[in-house]
Amino acid sequence: MGNDQQRRQFADGLLSGLIDTGFVKIINHGLEKSTLDEVFAWSKKFFEQPVEKKNEVANEPGPKPEHFDLGPANDAEFPNRWPESCELEGFRPFMEALYEKGNNICLALLAALESSLGLRPGSLEERAIPNAADLRLTHYPEISIKEMRSGRTSRIAPHSDWGIITLLFQDSTGGLEVEDRTRPGAFFPVEPVDTTEMIVNAGDTLMRWTNGRVVAGVHQVTIPEGLKNRSEVVLPERYSVAHLFKAQRQVSIAPLSQFITADEPAKYPDISALQYHKQVQNLLFT
Numbered sequence: 001m002g003n004d005q006q007r008r009q010f011a012d013g014l015l016s017g018l019i020d021t022g023f024v025k026i027i028n029h030g031l032e033k034s035t036l037d038e039v040f041a042w043s044k045k046f047f048e049q050p051v052e053k054k055n056e057v058a059n060e061p062g063p064k065p066e067h068f069d070l071g072p073a074n075d076a077e078f079p080n081r082w083p084e085s086c087e088l089e090g091f092r093p094f095m096e097a098l099y100e101k102g103n104n105i106c107l108a109l110l111a112a113l114e115s116s117l118g119l120r121p122g123s124l125e126e127r128a129i130p131n132a133a134d135l136r137l138t139h140y141p142e143i144s145i146k147e148m149r150s151g152r153t154s155r156i157a158p159h160s161d162w163g164i165i166t167l168l169f170q171d172s173t174g175g176l177e178v179e180d181r182t183r184p185g186a187f188f189p190v191e192p193v194d195t196t197e198m199i200v201n202a203g204d205t206l207m208r209w210t211n212g213r214v215v216a217g218v219h220q221v222t223i224p225e226g227l228k229n230r231s232e233v234v235l236p237e238r239y240s241v242a243h244l245f246k247a248q249r250q251v252s253i254a255p256l257s258q259f260i261t262a263d264e265p266a267k268y269p270d271i272s273a274l275q276y277h278k279q280v281q282n283l284l285f286t
Ligand SMILES: O=C(O)CCC(=O)C(=O)O
Pocket: 136, 138, 156, 161, 168, 169, 170, 176, 219, 221, 239, 240, 241, 242
């Protein structure tokens, strides 16, 4: 990871990117192109299975996005579920290895954030491991532009992620957009220049820990830029891979003492990561 000066530059660039826009793109992240090609190939293979097979482990298919989520391998509370079909032999070891690689990248990014935020080394990491991430494969089935415009179905409505940071890889379809902080409510596209590009975004937990110094990046998935002026087109299917890196369930996501001052008292309550996840889930599903 370079010499001290390069590490400092990287850490400062990461923090200022997250503060300015909520997002950064990283190209030399350590995941090989072949690994990324392979995860997209596995995802396609997984979602192309017949509905009954997918239903064993994924949520309902339809025009809405379908997910496959992978948590920690040794999680007794929410154990991972694996497809049984022989065509997917090799899926599990590949995904488990990718999960570990995603965690390692996130830990390196947390170390950089500890340094640029002036926090004690390890102080973010110890709040995140073990039980810290969901590796999520998402398939957005093809959908007519009319259906998208009707508002009955969206790909993903504007939201911020709940965890600390998210690593995101997208295929070449397009449609990912990030809120423009200079014009609230307006979004700009994050064009898929190269599928090996890694997008890092700040989540709600990082925003709360830093008492709002880093603001979570609001994003959505909608009609790809090049198709926006068409009226009859069918949007092609889309795949993405997200590594949602979260705090341990019992850890508090209250602002850390370093970010609380007389001028800036704590803006967020002292609740655990799990309580927070339940709260947002209730808001979304009730
Ligand atoms: O599919 C994408 O590009 C974004 C997915 C996403 O935002 C999420 O799963 O939270």
